Amino acid sequence: MAGEPRHARPTDLGASRVFSSSNPEEIKALIDLSGQELRWTPRARDNGELRVTQFGRLPVTGLARISFSSHETLFDLDAELRVEEPEDVYVVHLPIPGVQHPVPDVNGEEIQSPHAILGPDEPHRWTRLRNATLMTLSIQGSDFRAALADRLGDTPATRLRFNPEINTADPGIASWVQLAQTYLHLSRSGFAAASPLTDSHLRQALLYGLLDMQPHSLTDAMTDHHVRAHSAAVTKVREYCEDNAAEPITISELAAASHTTVRALQRAFRRELDTTPMEYLRQVRLAKVHAELIAIGKGEIRGTIAEVAANWGFYHQARFAQSYRQRYGHLPKRTVRD
Template sequence: MQTLTFDSDDLDLTEDFLSRAYARMRIGGGSPAGSRARVRRSATPSLSVDELALDFDMSYAVTPLGRICLCVVHDGTIEDHVYPGVQDSFGPGDVVSFAPPDHAYAGVVRAARYNITMLDPALLDQVAATAPASRPGPVRLTGHRPHSPAAADRLRGAITYLRDHVLADPDLADQPLVASTAAQHLAATVLATFPNSALTDPTASDRADAHPAALRRALAHIDDHAGEPVTVAEIAAAAHITVRALQYAFRRHLDTTPLAHLRRVRLAHAHHELLAADPRDGTTVTQVAARWGFAHPGRFAALYRAAYGRSPHRTLVEA
């Protein structure tokens, strides 16, 4: 994981930093109220979360980033935000997607505090797929505003969880399963928040393919690769079916989802590791949980207690 911080009241330095940290930018229209900029970034190879606080007004013109760029406004406003076909302004509480990854955009930040979360567009293809076609394209967001206030709240919560419980601990964020699980959860939440090109309802072909043999192949792949950062798309490929057919098969035959089943399998592995561990050698519940993709100790403990009827700490000390 990478982290960086920036704190300056020099607009020239700020312009240079933002240009290097994001893309080529142009800063102008500074207000006399202040010129301090504070930025804190935490990043993995596939995503980054930045908190920015600018005490001045700033105009920006950003070249295409090649990444999905989400913005949550805490205070202040972002005005006259434009990219082809869209002109909008955002205020406190707004959650938006700034622009498609291949579009330039521009606007004005007015003494604002806000969050910028960027993710690799390929993450969307790991959890969903577009409609069948001779040359199907990648999943894309088709709108910049959430479906509803409730959807915006869920995405805001997912970003806060990622920032405060995953990226806040570099050792935790560097765990492959934690990073993979967090990235897939964020991608799925983004798709549930914004209009997009993913086809979620199974086609007639998907329904026909969602037979027990395909499900057995998927379950075998999960069992064999539970200790690796496996994705929904990889499980579907191993089962020789589409992501939609995979999701339908799990709903139809097991009344669950592929990721929920993967989580149960990993929980079982964590259980067996706790049973075999010796707390005298320094093994902790948090370490075991992280190795199996569970970033939040409290949530892990709740899941564990529901499955095994006792706390993971009790299992460790009584092993």
């Protein structure tokens, strides 16, 4: 029945009904308030319904979005909705599995993937609104700018633009979508609201994960910066190993010397040198031993093979001899003898 909007509270602990009505005038008034355009000519007074539910603790008025908010919108309209996102908001569309969802198109082309992200200056329209439900995550542009400044060292001068289609055939993207659905489930249950720290970590993972996984206008800049940062880390560690090879060194010390994390350093070494930081250190030490054994063979310095090996951290003679032979093709005593 048409009449006053229904605001009954849903049973979901973390959800609050923002709007519910089958009154055409009320539905159009809400759409107008949000700054969108609804092309709809009801055939009868009770010809449709719009229901909006927000998940999480923060309040919302009408369809106004807050930083990183989540909504479920049920459409039951023979209509077309023309949408232009607010000036600084990006909206991720997450259809509910097994439920019909609205289909967006940008510049007259339907987005083939049911998952999408649309941002400022990307007007689009939603069709197939009859008995359709859509989950959305709304993320403020300021959140993305802060994350990009963290990654790039400075706030980008150009606006961030995502590829609107979210391709879940990519395993990384599929994992991100699963995480987003988990976040929506927790928000809906009230768990995230009851655990602010959990909520904060999930939001951060979603924000940075979307920047890392979904192609966008600054992907190349992020990749270039990532490679430069890791190359600098590898260079610092190589220099550190050369200068301190005789000292007891741990992987944590190498990471600290390069101002990066252990995992990031290991990835950088594997990508650029196809080895690990500690294996690289072992090879530096073997080279130091080799140079001293040559000097002993020439009579330039005095010492035994065992002494030289121990000075460079090789205390197990059998394992040292095996490593030396793998590197130089013969045992250490041959280097001294030759």
